Amino acid sequence: MVALFYLMNLILLFPKDIIPGTGRVRLTGRRQAHVLEIHRACLGDRLVVGMENGKTGQGCVTRLTSDELEMDVVFNAAPPPKIPVVLCVAMMRPIVFKRVLQTAAAMGVEAVHVFHSRQVEKSFWQSTALQPEEVFEQLVLGLEQAKDTVVPSVSFHKQFKPFVEDALPGLLVGRQGVVADPSGAVLLPERSPKVLIIGPEGGFIPYEIEKFSEAGCIVFGLGPRILRVETAVTSLLSLLS
Amino acid sequence: MVALFYLMNLILLFPKDIIPGTGRVRLTGRRQAHVLEIHRACLGDRLVVGMENGKTGQGCVTRLTSDELEMDVVFNAAPPPKIPVVLCVAMMRPIVFKRVLQTAAAMGVEAVHVFHSRQVEKSFWQSTALQPEEVFEQLVLGLEQAKDTVVPSVSFHKQFKPFVEDALPGLLVGRQGVVADPSGAVLLPERSPKVLIIGPEGGFIPYEIEKFSEAGCIVFGLGPRILRVETAVTSLLSLLS
Structure with a gap:
């Protein structure tokens, strides 16, 4: 309804x-x-x-x-062009996850990667919101909102290390990885193809930031205000699109 | 809870x-x-x-x-500085209104003006979400999220014409009014003090756009994708802050 x-x-x-x-x-x-x-x-x-x-x-x-x-x-x-951003976001509360999927589809993201991070509650991974038909429903709502037809791909990475070591390098071919984290200097990355990486509400732990840096990603900050994940997703997609 | x-x-x-x-x-x-x-x-x-x-x-x-x-x-x-944007947004569904209040407070808006527009359902104005203590609660949640202390003002304008003719001119002193509407050319307004005006899900009617133009506002578009009100609010505040 x-x-x-x-x-x-x-x-x-x-x-x-x-x-x-x-x-x-x-x-x-x-x-x-x-x-x-x-x-x-x-x-x-x-x-x-x-x-x-x-x-x-x-x-x-x-x-x-x-x-x-x-x-x-x-x-x-033709449907509207996609934006040159691959969105990687740490798993979040199911209700937020649904809205982020809709927003990502509406804003024209081609691919969404959802990964585990230390400060993600393990129970989030048990949600029915991860079932393919539930994911698809949210994507469709986003596409209908934005007059798009092309369904973005959504991939899940339930372990951090395989995500950052095995999956991420492939995503970074031809794209700059940028990690939003309070530890980063404030910097508005210029508009070019990006892999945008957003952490959980509690932030990344230092080891995770280190792994992203090793993979070639730039860590940037959002200024003094800490935004909720869904607000950060919309805000950063706007700035990068 | x-x-x-x-x-x-x-x-x-x-x-x-x-x-x-x-x-x-x-x-x-x-x-x-x-x-x-x-x-x-x-x-x-x-x-x-x-x-x-x-x-x-x-x-x-x-x-x-x-x-x-x-x-x-x-x-x-000192708390983080506010952003130089006054947000004017057409009344919306109560659940969306709550999230928009939180987002506006979290992103550092100084003043929010909520106004009536033809395509706003009149019943939205009856919601308990408009009660001062309810509004205050959402603002506080946004401030706590963003580590801010300064409570934005929130004003309601239940009639369109008095809003655009009597209240808006005062807001526009020293600030450029920008109206987000599909009828506008795509244009990213430069960063300077702004009054950002966002319509209802169904859009503004031509009369309303005309009144905003008469008041000295620029009408701009968001490109081919139509975004939900709360997504548009976050997106545009990011671009203007």
């Missing part, structure tokens, strides 16, 4: 929505309810649509009942 | 916390519980404190029981 509160600025469609042999889609459930109750659409209305990982376009409502929506669709425009 | 999830990076103190005739404070309730359960403080531990609208400093725990905390306190540092 919560999804009904969001403004769905684009209705994200999936291949399975297509009625075979037609240029038409049929929707039920959340998307149909949203169009009916929030858009208050009528027959003939045009809505912004997009095909998963494909183009955006328009849908023209050809049938709308209390539980089904049909539209003729055309796809004729 | 929800407050216990926040990292209280500074314990905000109020004159009423001072035990008369001593350099000592006594806390009960939320702050005492936070220190006990989250900081897991012990006798002699030093905690970061700040006096409401005053200096920051340290508290040394001199007594800690299951329902009371006493600290010797010294105040010796």
Whole structure:
């Protein structure tokens, strides 16, 4: 139900929505309810649509009942470009994690890596919010908000050392790693492809900062104010995009 | 209870916390519980404190029981500087409003003005979240997060026209008004004192944009992605601070 509160600025469609042999889609459930109750659409209305990982376009409502929506669709425009940032963020409380996934998708991040860090509560890793269908739902809400169609990848790294030693070097090819930490000097990194690394609410421990430095990352600070993880994510993505 | 999830990076103190005739404070309730359960403080531990609208400093725990905390306190540092932005934002859903208040306080906004706009649901104005003590609570959570002590002002303007014609001109003295709207060209305003104006999820109507322009504001866009209000607030405050 919560999804009904969001403004769905684009209705994200999936291949399975297509009625075979037609240029038409049929929707039920959340998307149909949203169009009916929030858009208050009528027959003939045009809505912004997009095909998963494909183009955006328009849908023209050809049938709308209390539980089904049909539209003729055309796809004729590219989705907005992604921003040149890979987001690596320490695991967080499930409710915050959901909002960060939505924000990352909405702001145009291509890939999200979620990793363990000493000051992350181990119980966070047990949350149902990590299940693929739950992750996908949050990403879709973010894409619909921002009129994007291209689903970002989300990877989990439940151990710090394999993340920093084995996964991170590959991400850093052609991209500068930047680590947000109160220990860093304040510095606004110039806009170029980045791997943005954000720690847990309690911060990184010195060993972790050392490992990031060894991997070639720059440690920078955010000034005297300590921001919550979700605020820091939005703030830094804005500054780097 | 929800407050216990926040990292209280500074314990905000109020004159009423001072035990008369001593350099000592006594806390009960939320702050005492936070220190006990989250900081897991012990006798002699030093905690970061700040006096409401005053200096920051340290508290040394001199007594800690299951329902009371006493600290010797010294105040010796200035709180972080505010950012040169007055935030004007159309009224939003109460749960979003709470988060926006916290974020504005955490990011160092001096003054928040909340105004009515055509596409704001009238019911939002009935929310208990607008009550002074509720507003104050969210501001304090934001200040504690960001180690600030200076409580921003929050003003409500339940009618659009009096806001834009009578209140806004005073805010614009010495500050450039900038209105975020999809109708604007993408443009990153340079960093100088600003009045940042953000509309409701459904956007401003053309009449409203016209009134802002008449008042001397610049309308700018955020690019092809439409962001949620709370994401836009954080994003734009970062870019302007």
